Amino acid sequence: MGYQPIHNYGIVGNMYTTALVGLNGSIDWFCFPSHDSPSVFAGLLDVHKGGHFKIAPIASEVTHKQFYWPETNVLLTRFLALEGVAETADFMPAGIQEQDLGFQWLIRRVRVIRGNMDFVMECYPAFNYARDEHQTIVTSLGAVFLSSSLSLALSTEIPLRQIGNGVQAKFTLHSGETAVFVLRRTEPDGGCGLPLVKSRADNLFKETVEYWRHWLEQCTYKGRWREIVHRSALVLKLLTYEPTGAIIASPTCSLPEKIGGERNWDYRYTWIRDAAFTVYALLRLGFTGEAAKFMNWIGCLCHKRNPDGSLQPMYGIDGRHELEEEILEHLEGYKGSKPVRIGNAAYKQLQMDIYGELMDSIYLYNKYVVPISYDAWNELRLMINWICDNWQRKDRGLWEVRGKDRNFVYSKLMCWVAVDRGLRLADKRSFPAERERWLVVRDQIYEEIMAEGWNDSLQAFVQSYGSDSLDASNLIIPLILFLSPTDPRMLSTIDAINKSPEQGGLVYNSLVYRYNVEATPDGLTGEEGTFNLCTFWLVEALARAGQVESSRLDDARLIFEDMLGHANHLGLFAEETDPTGRALGNFPLALTHLSLISAAYNLNKAIDKA
Numbered sequence: 001m002g003y004q005p006i007h008n009y010g011i012v013g014n015m016y017t018t019a020l021v022g023l024n025g026s027i028d029w030f031c032f033p034s035h036d037s038p039s040v041f042a043g044l045l046d047v048h049k050g051g052h053f054k055i056a057p058i059a060s061e062v063t064h065k066q067f068y069w070p071e072t073n074v075l076l077t078r079f080l081a082l083e084g085v086a087e088t089a090d091f092m093p094a095g096i097q098e099q100d101l102g103f104q105w106l107i108r109r110v111r112v113i114r115g116n117m118d119f120v121m122e123c124y125p126a127f128n129y130a131r132d133e134h135q136t137i138v139t140s141l142g143a144v145f146l147s148s149s150l151s152l153a154l155s156t157e158i159p160l161r162q163i164g165n166g167v168q169a170k171f172t173l174h175s176g177e178t179a180v181f182v183l184r185r186t187e188p189d190g191g192c193g194l195p196l197v198k199s200r201a202d203n204l205f206k207e208t209v210e211y212w213r214h215w216l217e218q219c220t221y222k223g224r225w226r227e228i229v230h231r232s233a234l235v236l237k238l239l240t241y242e243p244t245g246a247i248i249a250s251p252t253c254s255l256p257e258k259i260g261g262e263r264n265w266d267y268r269y270t271w272i273r274d275a276a277f278t279v280y281a282l283l284r285l286g287f288t289g290e291a292a293k294f295m296n297w298i299g300c301l302c303h304k305r306n307p308d309g310s311l312q313p314m315y316g317i318d319g320r321h322e323l324e325e326e327i328l329e330h331l332e333g334y335k336g337s338k339p340v341r342i343g344n345a346a347y348k349q350l351q352m353d354i355y356g357e358l359m360d361s362i363y364l365y366n367k368y369v370v371p372i373s374y375d376a377w378n379e380l381r382l383m384i385n386w387i388c389d390n391w392q393r394k395d396r397g398l399w400e401v402r403g404k405d406r407n408f409v410y411s412k413l414m415c416w417v418a419v420d421r422g423l424r425l426a427d428k429r430s431f432p433a434e435r436e437r438w439l440v441v442r443d444q445i446y447e448e449i450m451a452e453g454w455n456d457s458l459q460a461f462v463q464s465y466g467s468d469s470l471d472a473s474n475l476i477i478p479l480i481l482f483l484s485p486t487d488p489r490m491l492s493t494i495d496a497i498n499k500s501p502e503q504g505g506l507v508y509n510s511l512v513y514r515y516n517v518e519a520t521p522d523g524l525t526g527e528e529g530t531f532n533l534c535t536f537w538l539v540e541a542l543a544r545a546g547q548v549e550s551s552r553l554d555d556a557r558l559i560f561e562d563m564l565g566h567a568n569h570l571g572l573f574a575e576e577t578d579p580t581g582r583a584l585g586n587f588p589l590a591l592t593h594l595s596l597i598s599a600a601y602n603l604n605k606a607i608d609k610a
Contacts, residue, residue, distance in 0.1 A: 003047055003335050004026075004028070005583065006255060006587050007568035007574065007582060007583035007587075008022050008023045008024075008568070009023075009028070009029075009044075009568075010066055010075045010077075011075075011238060011588060012091050012092055012106075012238075013073065013092055013238040013251070014093060014094045015094065015237065015238065015242040016035070016104055016241065016243075017031055017033060017034055017037065017092075017104065017251075018030075018035065018092075018238055018239070018251040019090070019092070019106060020044065020251070020252070020587075021066075021075055021077065021090050023064045023066050023077065023569075024056055024064060025054055025064075025077050025088055026053065027041050027052060027054070027106075028042070028043035028044040028050070029041060029042060029044040029045075029252055030106070031251070031268070032104070032150065032152070033104055033185065034317065034318075035239075035317055036248070036268040036269065038129050038131075038149075039051070039128075039129050039130075040126070040127060040150070040152065041053055041124075041126065042130060044334060045253075045254055045328075045331050045332075045333055045340050046332050046333070046340075049126060049130045049330065049331060050126055050130055050331065051125050051126030051130060051166075052124055053122070053124070053125075054122045054123075055088050055108055055120075055181070056079070056120060057081060057117050057120075058118040058119060058120055058170070059079075059081040059117070061082065062079050062080065063080040065077070065078040066569060066570060068234075068570060069089075071212060071216050071234075072208070072209050072213060072234070073091070073094075073212055073237075073238055074090075074205070074209055074212065075089070075091065075570075076089050076090075079117070081117065083116060083117050083118075084113070084115020084116055084117045084175070085112070085113040085114045085115065085117075086110065086112045086113060086117045086119075087110075087111055088108055088109065088110050088111075089107075089108070089109045089111070090107070090108050091204075091208050092105060092106055092208075093107070093204045093207065094208050094211045094212065095207070095210075095215075096207060096208070096211075104184070104185065105182050105183070105184045106182070106184070107180065107204060108181045109179075109201050109205065110173065110178060110179045110181075111173070111178045112173040112174060112177055112178075114175055116172060116173070116174050117172070117173055118171070119169075119172070119179075120169070121158065121171070121181065122166065122168050123143070123154050123166055123167050123168075123181075124164070124165065124166030125147075125152060125166065127147040127149065127150055128147070128149060128150075129331065129342065130330065130331065131328075131330070132147045132148055133147070133165075134146055135147075136162050136166065136167065138160050138162050138167060140159075141155060141156075142155040142156045143160050143162070143167045144186060146188055150185070151185070151186050151187060152183055152184065152185060152186065153184055153185075153186040154167065154183050155181070155182045155184065156169075156179070156181045157179070157180070157198070158171050178198060180198050212234070216233065216234065218286055218287060218289075219233055219285050219286055219287070220285060221284065221285050221600075221601065223600065223601065224600070224604045225561075225564065225600050227571070228564055228567065228571050228596065228600070229285070229596070229597055229601075231570070231571035231572070232281075232594075233287070233597070235572065235588050235590070236278075236290075236590060236594070237290070238251075239588075240290065240294075241270075243318070244317060244318060244319065245290070245293030245294045245296060245297040246270040246294070246297050246315075246318075247294060248267065248317060248590065249268070249271055249586070249589065249591065250267035250268065250588065250589045250590060251268060251586075251588075252586045252587055253265070253266035253267060253268055253340075253341065253586065254266060254333060254334070254337075254340045255334055255574070255575075255584070255585055255586045255587055256333070256334055256335075256337035256585070257529060257575070257576055257585045258526050258527050258528050258529065258578075258584065259334075259335050259336075259584075260336055261337060261525070261526035261527070261528070262337075262338070262339060262524060262525060262526060263526060263528055264334075264339060264340065264341055265341060265344060265586070266323075266325070266343055267344075267575075267589070268317075269314045269315065269317065269323060269344060269347075270315055270317055271314045271354075272298065272311060272312075272315075272358050273313065273351070273357050273398070274590060274591055274594065275294075275298055275357050275360075275361040276356075276361040276364070277357070277591060277594040278291075278590070278594060279294065279295060279361040279364050279365055280360075280361070280364060280594075280598060281594045281597040281598055283368050283369070284597060284598070284601045285597065288369050291365065291369060292365075295361065295362070295369070297319070298358065298362075299376060299379075300319060301319065302358075302383065304319070304321070309382070309383070309386040310350065310386065311354060311355070311358070311383075313346060313347060313349055313351040313354050314344065321347070322347070323343050323345075323347040324343045325341055325342070326341070326342050326343050327340065327341055328340040328341075328342060346396070349396040349400060350393065350396060351395050351396055351397065351398070351400065351411070352387075352390070352395045352411040352415055353395075353397070353398050353408075353410055353411045353413070353414035353415070355383060355384075355387050355414065355418040356413070356414025356417030356418040356480070357414060357417075358383075358418070359380070359383075359384070359418040359421040359422055360421050360480070362380065363421040366425060366429070367428075371429065372425075372429075377425075377426075377429070377431045380425075381422075381431075381432075381433060381434075383418075384418060384419060384422040384433075384434075384438060385434060385437075387418045387419060387441075388419065388434075388437060388438065391415040391419075391441065394406050395408065395411050397410060397464075398411070398473050399473075399514060399522065401522040401523055403521055403522050403523030404523075406464040406465070407464050407465040407466075408463065409449060409453035409461055409462065409463060409465070409473075409474060410471065410473040410474065410476070412445055412453065413449060413476070413477065413480065413482055416446055416449065416482060419441055419442040423435065423438050423442065426438075446482075452465040452466070455467070455468055458504075459492040459493075460474075460493040460497070461474040461477065461489070461493050463515055463520055467520070469520045470496060470505065470506055470515065470516070471514065471515045471520075472497060472506050472512050472513065472514050472531065472534035472537060473514070473537075474493055475494065475497065475537040475540075476537055478490055478545070479537070479541070479544075479598075485541065485544030486544075486547060491545060494538070494541050494542065494545060494552075498538065498542075498555075501513065501516065508530060508579060510558070510559045510562045511530035511577055512530055512531060512535045512537070512538050513531060514528075514531045528576060528584070528585075529577050529579070529584040530576060530579075531575070531576055532566070532573050532574070532575065532576060532577060532592040532595075533589075533591050533592055533595045535559065535563050536560075536592070536595035536596055536598070536599040537595060537599075538556075538559060539559050539563070539603060540556075540595075540598060540599045540603065542555050542556035543602055543603040543606040544606065546606055547609075553606055553607065556603055556606070557603060557607065560599055560603055566581055572587070573587075573592040573593060573596070574586065574588060574592070575587070575591075575592065
């Protein structure tokens with residue numbers, strides 16, 4: 001069994017953790033019991049050692065199809081062969097009130113629709129990123145896998161046999177017959193028994209479908225491209241951590257930004273940077289409850305600033321601060337892409353932009369959901385004063401470079417946003433504030449960006465002060481209301497970026513690179529793919545500029561709809577796309593789907609106004 005393309009996977013979950021299911025019927029990534037827990041199946045990072053849970057037909061020629069049950073996160077993988085047609089329904093129960101479901105079941109229900117079909121099931125867990133040994137015990141009711149830190153039961157009525165450190169089964173189903181496999185937590189002496197497994201799985205399937213349909217009914221978006229917007233919303237919900245309201249950047253770690261390269265990171269944490277994009281997207285779709293819970297979690301972090309008054313760029317989903325980075329030397333990496341990293345050392349970086357994104361999200365939350373409290377304002381007031389004292393510091397920037405600190409234009413822009421939104425919020429709520437000082441600093445930042453961040457020869461804003469390299473992050477300038485979308489400087493920046501790399505730009509066949517990695521050393525070697533977030537930023541910048549030039553609005557729609565074609569067969573996007581259209585980087589990525597929602601909303605609005 002080799003590596004599947006990253007875009008061959010679908011995702012299921014229950015707002016605690018997720019699993020990636022391939023077109024071939026194999027679960028190759030599953031962390032348990034939480035998003036950031038050690039992996040149980042990590043075949044995605046090492047097909048030999050990582051572990052997998054596969055259910056597939058035994059047939060000479062099989063056509064594979066995969067789709068979601070409409071308006072849900074219940075995933076169906078269909079197998080079509082001369083012998084018959086069958087499908088596997090994969091899901092994790094959601095919204096279930098039964099006490100005994102606190103084990104977070106992963107349910108796989110196999111059903112033959114027509115004819116007869118032979119199947120093979122393989123379950124080979126590899127606990128703690130394939131570092132912990134385990135004992136396998138087979139019984140008449142399934143199997144139990146016992147490791148030092150976690151015990152799991154595989155419950156089924158299908159007879160199993162132990163092979164190596166896992167179990168296998170070969171079975172035949174006739175038309176209308178089903179087989180069910182339930183992977184769940186158990187105690188070391190708890191066994192694997194699960195009475196009436198088929199009927200319970202059928203009921204849980206129906207309840208889970210109803211849960212997702214009911215949840216999606218809250219969505220208020222009625223514009224164009226509704227199906228892909230709904231799918232993006234469903235993805236974001238899966239990436240939520242129910243106990244805290246945190247939303248992870250991605251469920252995976254160390255999927256490469258270039259096959260064989262070293263740009264491999266762990267994204268199973270929550271970035272403050274994503275706050276503004278998250279709140280904006282959720283509110284635009286009508287999910288105020290999720291926005292409120294996420295903001296409550298962000299608010300708790302504001303009380304836990306570092307001793308110097310700063311915030312970390314990211315935190316664990318439970319609010320923990322330390323996310324020590326570790327390299328797993330024993331795993332070969334996806335298609336040999338080393339190193340395999342868990343944890344993320346970027347949590348120690350100074351990233352000045354996060355304060356702008358945080359303040360923008362709080363401003364939106366105050367405006368559209370619930371007015372913030374006086375006590376919360378006092379915390380923010382301290383933070384804005386800290387920005388006033390520190391905005392001139394160099395940092396590692398939005399892209400978390402592993403090279404030297406610089407005066408990144410994006411970071412300065414977001415410092416401006418932090419102070420600007422603080423002033424707006426203080427005036428809107430009549431809060432006490434150091435208004436005179438904040439006004440002075442806001443204007444200082446603005447004028448410095450216009451002087452130092454602008455390159456006359458390029459007629460564009462650049463990546464950092466004194467640089468002659470473009471950066472797609474500057475496409476956000478009109479989105480944050482720093483400049484009008486029709487300001488001549490903004491239009492020329494868009495035009496400079498919207499050229500091919502051969503012409504000095506960042507756009508390849510409508511796909512946008514973050515920056516030129518050869519011209520702007522970032523402390524890492526190798527290339528990377530185009531960044532999907534940046535493509536949606538280009539769409540939104542063009543859509544807003546289309547107020548005065550209709551051709552830009554036409555371009556925005558063409559790029560957006562072309563970009564939708566780069567989603568996988570389920571409407572899911574990774575972090576990046578390579579020139580051949582393959583997905584790269586961690587998958588699926590929250591920020592890509594957040595920017596898709598924002599681009600769809602604002603492009604639809606611009607088209608309606610045109």
